[in-house]
Amino acid sequence: MSRLNLLRLQRLTCIPVRTTFQPRYNDKMVPVTFENVVFPPNGEMKLPVMPTEPFFDPELGEEKYKTTRRMIEVRGVEPIHNTLIHKQFGLAAVSGGFLRPIDFKFLQTRINKNLMKNQFAVWRVPAPWLPRTRKPQGTKLGGGKGQLKNYVTPVRAERIILELGGYMTELEARAYVTYMTDFLPVPVRFVSEDMMAAERQQQEDIKKYNKNPWNWEKMIDYNMQNCRSWLTQYDIMWKGKYK
Numbered sequence: 001m002s003r004l005n006l007l008r009l010q011r012l013t014c015i016p017v018r019t020t021f022q023p024r025y026n027d028k029m030v031p032v033t034f035e036n037v038v039f040p041p042n043g044e045m046k047l048p049v050m051p052t053e054p055f056f057d058p059e060l061g062e063e064k065y066k067t068t069r070r071m072i073e074v075r076g077v078e079p080i081h082n083t084l085i086h087k088q089f090g091l092a093a094v095s096g097g098f099l100r101p102i103d104f105k106f107l108q109t110r111i112n113k114n115l116m117k118n119q120f121a122v123w124r125v126p127a128p129w130l131p132r133t134r135k136p137q138g139t140k141l142g143g144g145k146g147q148l149k150n151y152v153t154p155v156r157a158e159r160i161i162l163e164l165g166g167y168m169t170e171l172e173a174r175a176y177v178t179y180m181t182d183f184l185p186v187p188v189r190f191v192s193e194d195m196m197a198a199e200r201q202q203q204e205d206i207k208k209y210n211k212n213p214w215n216w217e218k219m220i221d222y223n224m225q226n227c228r229s230w231l232t233q234y235d236i237m238w239k240g241k242y243k
Contacts, residue, residue, distance in 0.1 A: 034118075034167045038086050045120040046112045047162070050104035053151045054129045066133055066145050073130065073154035074098065075234060076242050081124055082158045087193045088165035089173035090124070095243070097186030098152040099161070101128055106183060107162065114176050119166035128153045155186060157242050216240055 039045075056062040074096030084090050104127075111121050128151035135146035155161065164173045174190055181188050216239035219227055228236070234243060 032169060036087070037166055039166065040086075040120055040122055044122075045166070046115055047108040047121045047123060049108060050101065050123070051127045052101040054127065064131070064148060066131055066148065069132075070130055070154065074156055076156055076238055078156040078159040081160050084160060084163055084191070084193050084196065085124075086122070086163050086165040088163065088168065089170065089177075089190070089192050090163040091161045091177055091180075091188050092191045093155045093157055093159045093161060094187040094189055095157045096155065098130070098154050099125065099128070099184070099186060100152055101150060103184055104128070104153075107180065110180060111162075111164075111176060117167075119164070119168050119172075121165075122163050124160040124162055125153050125155060130154055160191075161186075161188060 056064060076096075078093075082092075115121060130152050132149050132152055133146040134149040139146075164176060170192055173192070178190055181190075218224075220231070220236055220239075231240075
C-alpha cells in the first residue's frame, strides 16, 4: 500500500460517526380548548376574603367559647371533600393540620393578583371556626385557660383547600400555587383532575394485580408477631397510611 493511500485511510478512520438519531422538532402545537370548563354559579371569579373569626348572634344566645385543641379534627383522611368539583386544578392537603387567618390572607392575596380574565379560584374549606387560646409570656402555671388568641380551620389529609379553573393550562396553575406550598403550616400539593384519576387507577391496579399476600390487612387479621399490641386504633382503621 502506497504512502498516499495509507494517509487517506487514517483520515477516514478518524472521522467521527454520528450514531444517534435526533428527530426534527415539530413546531405544530395542538391548540388548547376550554369547552368543558365549569365556572362558579355565583359568578364570583376571585377568592373572597375569609373572616378571621366566626359570627356569634347574641339574640340566639351565641357567645364566644373556649375548647381543647381538638386534634381529632385533623386525624385520618377526608371522606367527602377529596375531589375537584370543577374538574381542573387545586391544592390538596398531604396530611392533617390547621390553617390560620394569616394563611388564608396569603393565599387570597397572591392568587387574586395572578388571576387573568376568564380564570377563577374558589375556596373549598370553611372559614376559621376552632378557637385557640394563649397565655401571656412569663405567666405562672394555673389560673385556668388563657385568653382567646385567634381561630383556625382544621383540615384532614387529602382535603381540597382551594380550586383553580377557567381558561387556564396546567402550566399556569402550577406557576400560581406551587411556590405557596413552602409558606403554609400544612403540607400541601398541587393536584389536577387527570393526576387524581391516574392515582385512583393505580390504586385499583395494585389491588387487582398484586399477588403478594403480605399486606396490612393480613397482618392485622392474623395478628402476626403480636402486631396488635403495638398498633393503635387509628393504625388498624387506616392500615398505617394515616395518623
